[in-house]
Amino acid sequence: MNRSKKKVIQIAAAKLFRDRGYAATSMRDLAEAVHLKASSLYNHISGKEEILKDICFETSQRFLEALEEVEKKDISYSEKIRHLIQLHIQTAMTDVTSITAFNDEWRHLSEPHLSTFKTIRKEYENRFRDIIQQGMDNHQIRNGDPTIILYTILSSVRWLYDWYRPDRVLTSSELEDSIINILMSGIAK
Amino acid sequence: MNRSKKKVIQIAAAKLFRDRGYAATSMRDLAEAVHLKASSLYNHISGKEEILKDICFETSQRFLEALEEVEKKDISYSEKIRHLIQLHIQTAMTDVTSITAFNDEWRHLSEPHLSTFKTIRKEYENRFRDIIQQGMDNHQIRNGDPTIILYTILSSVRWLYDWYRPDRVLTSSELEDSIINILMSGIAK
DNA sequence: CCTACCGATCGGTAGG
DNA sequence: CCTACCGATCGGTAGG
Helix, strand or coil, rough: HHHHHHHHHHHHHHHHHHHCCCCCHHHHHHHHHCCCHHHHHCCCCCCCHHHHHHHHHHHHHHHHHHHHHHHHCCCHHHHHHHHHHHHHHHHHHHHHHHHHHHHHHHHCCCCCHHHHHHHHHHHHHHHHHHHHHHHHCCCCCCCCCHHHHHHHHHHHHHCCCHHHHCCCCCCCHHHHHHHHHHHHHEEEE | CHHHHHHHHHHHHHHHHHHHCCCCCHHEEEHHHHHCCHHHHHCCCCCCHHHHHHHHHHHHHHHHHHHHHHCCCCCCCHHHHHHHHHHHHHHHHCCCHHHHHHHHHHCCCCCCCCHHHHHHHHHHHHHHHHHHHHHHHCCCCCCCCCCHHHHHHHHHHHHHHHHHHCCCCCCCHHHHHHHHHHHHHCCCC
């Protein structure tokens, strides 16, 4: 019944899912992480999959909201793309653990959640791709296959959770600038 | 005892590991995929982890050999980086299933394999990073944090296994050119 | 290569 | 929130 306890469980679960993966994390592992017995978890959640489902949909919600915000802004298309890259990096850095479940563990969802998740994800990608396409139409982005550009951007930002730990020397804005610079202008001189 | 049967098992396992993950793949799933009973698998392999270990180390071996070849070439540093990106894409496209285990499932290895794998991987990254650093020293690559550049390149190429299926309209060399172009010259006009 | 089976562990429930 | 326990499934072995 306690709302915050559910959140504590979710955060502990996200950490375990990142470190071992969803399938390799047992309810007993999770219970131990929050100092409970496995059976007591069920006072706060309905089952293992509910946690994964919540993590996946809450994270996708945050990405969609960020996208919506960028879409509404009255700026150039290349500025919109810069903003989206920046938002991805910031999201990945402030909630590094949930991102992993969102990226890699969603496939363990069962129906109907799996289909819903895929649909949301596809919609996000389509709207991001539209911005890239419009950037090309308006001669702000170099011509090319917008799908390849889309996935190259998304992938570049995906590795962050694998590497970034909050005690890093490198500041967040230095990292953002570097990655945006590579994607927008390339590494060649 | 049959060598090719072991290979058949390994290929089927790589496919299952990609689709469901290592932990969520049971020996019974694997047995069914190669038309055997679970117990019969043990005539060809010593256990579940051996398959994962073989996939991980064989794949890392292929990447190291490709790196070595590029290092020896008498070409500019930016050409070496182009070559490495190309080799990653080609490897990912010719053996799309093993790459997933290599990328995402190695963490399920137990010691001492886990440490060995991490060491090999780190060495690969260090040598790739050296080429980037030398590219900067020789004014062929824009100045920046070589680690960020390294991971941005590796990540860009990592998503391929998630997306590419061999029946694609897009040819391999078109894909290579596009990704190399994005990374070397950027997407901005 | 199979049948038969092992102990361990899984997600989850009953009942208090 | 716990103890006690469920049936199912896990990786793997014995023996033929």
